[in-house]
Amino acid sequence: MDGLLRRGKTILPALKNWFGWCQKQQQCCRFYCDLHARQKCVSQHFQSMNLREDSIASQQTSKPGELTCKSQRLMLLAGLIYPASPGCFHYMPYTVRALEKLIRVIDREMQAIGGQKVNMPALSSAELWRASGRWELMGSELLRLADRHNQEYCLGPTHEEAITDLIASQGHLSYKQLPLLLYQVTRKFRDEPKPRFGLLRGREFYMKDMYTFDTSKEAALQTYALVCNAYGNIFNNLGLRFVKVQAATGSIGGTMSHEFQLPADVGEDRLMMCTGCDFAANEETINPDEKHCPVCKGKLAEYKGIEVGHTFFLGTKYSSVFNATVRTAENKHIPAEMGCYGLGVTRILAASIEVLSTEDAIRWPSLIAPYQVCLIPPKRGSKEEKGAMLLEDLYDCIVEAAPWLKEEIVLDDRTQFTIGKRLKDASKLGYPYVIIGGKKVLDEPSLFEVCNQNTNETLFLTKEAIVNLLSKVQTR
Amino acid sequence: MDGLLRRGKTILPALKNWFGWCQKQQQCCRFYCDLHARQKCVSQHFQSMNLREDSIASQQTSKPGELTCKSQRLMLLAGLIYPASPGCFHYMPYTVRALEKLIRVIDREMQAIGGQKVNMPALSSAELWRASGRWELMGSELLRLADRHNQEYCLGPTHEEAITDLIASQGHLSYKQLPLLLYQVTRKFRDEPKPRFGLLRGREFYMKDMYTFDTSKEAALQTYALVCNAYGNIFNNLGLRFVKVQAATGSIGGTMSHEFQLPADVGEDRLMMCTGCDFAANEETINPDEKHCPVCKGKLAEYKGIEVGHTFFLGTKYSSVFNATVRTAENKHIPAEMGCYGLGVTRILAASIEVLSTEDAIRWPSLIAPYQVCLIPPKRGSKEEKGAMLLEDLYDCIVEAAPWLKEEIVLDDRTQFTIGKRLKDASKLGYPYVIIGGKKVLDEPSLFEVCNQNTNETLFLTKEAIVNLLSKVQTR
Incomplete structure (x- = not known):
């Protein structure tokens, strides 16, 4: 006990005149309370070690030929992230605090529209992906592995197969339970050919993915609008200016898709926005020769954006493969009309730093500042x-x-x-x-x-x- | 909008007389609010579909030859979990709520002793594990994979290598910042030869792992006692009777180790507890011929337990390999004295159901009931x-x-x-x-x-x- 108290005294000079929380506690509790009190002190924060612009921090940001951007540089310099391997980062305590706050903001909006939170495994059986045809289609973006029994898996970059199979396993959904909105916030994996820009394009990242089930196309489109509206609320709550643009469906598939983009020079997407009406589209959805808005024939202006959200109306693409059915009011069993909706959680964190910060100082959306x-x-x-x-x-x-x-x-x-x-x-x-x-x-x-x-x-x-x-x- | 409201009316008859939250809202908000209100209604909960003891639920629990236990059976029957692949489960909404509450209980105790929360990637470079010698040692328990550039990784079952390398990368820790306690709550992976008992022995699971750094063995042992005490608080807060037993260090290594065990018949560990004093040990640490307590020579009684926590005093085993050093008050640089501390988060969830429930009804620690x-x-x-x-x-x-x-x-x-x-x-x-x-x-x-x-x-x-x-x- 003596040693314990002596130690408390040695390491905590700065605390001596600060925060009298522990004064009335008995001595054996001193050390414990001191540690708690220390949490408030910047001198004890793990990141603060990194705050000096010393050789370590500088090295990280200036490897020759490495692409960097403002958020990556600032987050490295402030000790918010530290590289583990290409596209994989350690999140330091301040980042974890911001991340957990952001997840709460997202949870609130997802639950406000009836979203129920689930959690699906990262290991996703090859069998499921072969059934949907994406085991081949996804090519080398899928991280694949085999277990000790030589069963093949991928590390899920997204979970259309898994959730549709789960829904199918539960028997018929009743129309009375619809729309069913299930979502999760979990770590996802994608073997990016060129991971870069810190948390903006990593190989391991947190994503919020929601999957919705409806009984008709009409109902599914209402659900689609509902989720898009919730996405708008999230960015508004964070004070982030966003644009919703029509987008390509890519390897996810479906018949309609939108991206939520934060305008930023470092953005990898090119957006065409009409100067006359509210038409906005990812350039990849537009005929490259087209210079005019297909709605009002107004002029199209080009911007760059960081994609932070992506919504898809899937129809029955997955439900018909996995036999995920709903029972209608007329007691018919039909494939569910589905939607899927992604938010790049760690990407939003970095993108908000990218758009709000100055060249040498991080600025956060107030709601999620650490x-x-x-x-x-x-x-x-x-x-x-x-x-x-x-x-x-x-x-x-x-x-x-x-x-x-x-x-x-x-x-x-x-x-x-x-x-x-x-x-x-x-x-x-x-x-x-x-x-x-x-x-x-x-x-x-x-x-x-x-x-x-x-x-x-x-x-x-x-x-x-x-x-x-x-x-x-x-x-x- | 008409369709939208009609739909609201069709699907929500049960809500008609309930909870007048939305009455004063304008019509366009009806559907939105109804969805929020529906969250309270059991008829809309995803699990409730599974509450009938129908063929689906029965099939899951009675595959011939499959080992089951009470918590697995009850959680499957109540629709709290659903199997995805061997040892990997979908967590349904009630389970996610309980899990998030449990994580809050753990966070509070870890932060009360000065723990700072980090988050490390699941992908862990083979290079790190080769440096510690565990790439070979862990054998087929490690899930291994290669990326598109043929770089080898494992999916981290634990993170001694990663955290020690991270600390080393930050330069010397100053004695003024010690003890440094870093922890995370993340998904871990272990290729169990026989995954079984639901969330008790899975291949993919949530673990809280803490790593501590000190300047001397004496200080590190005080930190060790501090974390063990916090573990005791967690189980006490949950109302779970636990025993702390001396344990083998296994593949983690180090010179001292304890397990936190919940006594239960389904437990896979055999515990020897003295009837005369408070000596308790995992049987594997005791000479099999020994029938008496090494402390008081009293009689040893055998119990079974579910291991829910494991603590290790590591000394400099990892810090000397990765060159993670601390600067002492005398300005010397020496390898950090480390400890590591695991809590099986999803395992605690299942184990608490195992020990508190009756044969046909789940009982939760009140604090984490969904x-x-x-x-x-x-x-x-x-x-x-x-x-x-x-x-x-x-x-x-x-x-x-x-x-x-x-x-x-x-x-x-x-x-x-x-x-x-x-x-x-x-x-x-x-x-x-x-x-x-x-x-x-x-x-x-x-x-x-x-x-x-x-x-x-x-x-x-x-x-x-x-x-x-x-x-x-x-x-x-």
Whole structure:
């Protein structure tokens, strides 16, 4: 026990004057509580090691001939991701926080339209893919393997076969249960010929895939509109400008398809958008000689976009192969009319950084920023040093008024560094709010410098004004 | 729009008298809101299709020669899981809800001791496993594959190599940042020779794996104790009786290891527990001729257990191979002292069902039950039929008093069935609370029949008493 406490003392000098959570706990609980308290401290965050622009970070981003883009470079520099193998990344703690928040945003919209969440295995039997004809069709994009009994599998890049087979196994769906909307958020695999752009085009990535089942084409098209509308809500909630364009159906198949694109120069898709009406299409769906909008004959302008969502009206392509049937009100059994709907979850994360960030500082959609607030106390030994106590009091007041921010506030306790140096790091990491105990912290009343990094506004505010401001911050 | 509304009307007769959420919405929002409201209705739940003991469910559980156990049988019968391929299951919506709750319980305890959550790829380069010598050692338990460039990978069953290589890549850890505790909750893969017992021994499963880094053996052992203590908290929070036993280090290696076991007849591990002191060990760590406790010489009794957690003190086994070093207070660079710690997440789910359930009814740890409350209104056409309104009012009052239960209450709207039939289904699925609008619902005041399925108590309670009772239900 002695050693345990001694250790707590050695490693936690920065915490000494901070956050009195543990004072009344008995000694044997000290270490435990200290570890919990340490979670708030930037000095203890795994990523912060990477915040220096040192040789490690620079090497990663400048391998000769390697394609990079802004989000990849910024995420590597900030220590948000680290390459494991081509197209496969370790997600560091800040990224995991953002990812989990994004999944909650998606869950909410999917469940609001009646989506039920399932989880299907990554290992997908070759038999299923042979039945649909895609074992051959997908070529070398499928990662394939055999188990110890020489049974063949692929690692699912998408799950039309699996879900349709699952539905078929349950007997006939009744029309009373339709539309049935099943979705999952799981890791998917695709053996990209050239993985690049960090999380924008990886070989292992998180995708939300939804599959819907209906009794008629008319009903299925209503469901299709419903899911597209939910996708729009998701991007609107994130504050991301998107366009929905007509798209090719590719290896998924079906008779109608749309992509949700975030306009961005680094985007790999070329979009044709009408200057006269709301027609928008992926260039690959348009006759290359066509310069005019097929709807209003207006002029078509070209943009680049990052595809973040893709919807398909499948009809009975898969349901007829796997015999997934629905029972109609007239007691007939017919193949289900299906739709499938993908959202690139990790891709949305990177794409939002791509479109919102500056060249050297990450900006997040507020709703999914890893942390909402960073507190920067005065430098150790500065004449404002005792203002640190006022930041501690501010923290308590914020958490009392807005308990949902408790896990959303970090403290940059690296008080050996100047405020300027720490503010620069905070800018790189993109906390929506940075609150500094600066020159006016010892004024009467105390004034804190508050930077809204998403709007680039800086104000000097009292404690009460800050509490009032942050009470309006939404975290879900 | 007409078709849309007609469709809403056709499919939702059961909802007609239920939950007036959408009444004030404009018509174009009807369908959307109805879908949201339907989420509460058992008739619309994907699993409920499977609740009949029909031929499909029976077939699954009685393939000749297939090993089964209680949790597998019950989970298949209740439609909680569905087999995809040997050792790989589809998790249905109730299971996903329980799984996500369990992950929250685990997250809380891991973060309370300072754990930072990461996420590492499933694809793990052969190079890393060759460096540690485990590419050969793991034999046919590793699922191996090659990509389009003939680079070899395995699907990670565990991530000692990956995390140690990641740490090494970050330069020297400073003693000021230690202990560093990194963990993830991800899907793992193991090519079991005989996958069996449903989620208890699968080939694809969710595992929580934590890796810790310290500067000395003494410090690493303190961290080891800290994580073991957190594991104890998790099982205590779930209300699961567990034993911590000394264990073999197997292919992971290291110099000390413990398993967390849930005593159960179906368990595949044999445990020797002293009747005189708290010594407990996996039989494989004990000389088979030894009949007495090595600590107190007391008698050893044999039990069977399901291994749900496994902890290893690794020392420098991996850190010295991958050159993952820490900088000490004396500015020396030495290999990190490591620990690794696994929890079988989906296995805990199944094991808790295994130990808590009866032969024909699932019982969950309350904290992770998919839903906390099931409301059963009177049968359509019964003389208590109008009591349905009183259950609606009860729902509103519960949600007002305990908003955290809003997503935790389902309505068994299959009013074509008797209360008895629906109560039987509710018993099989194991909602902690079932509330029935039965014979006394039209009494003055109304009395509802409240079954606490975990304690087997049934009481007739007024609305106020129920609200009071449920306000105490914890969901996190």
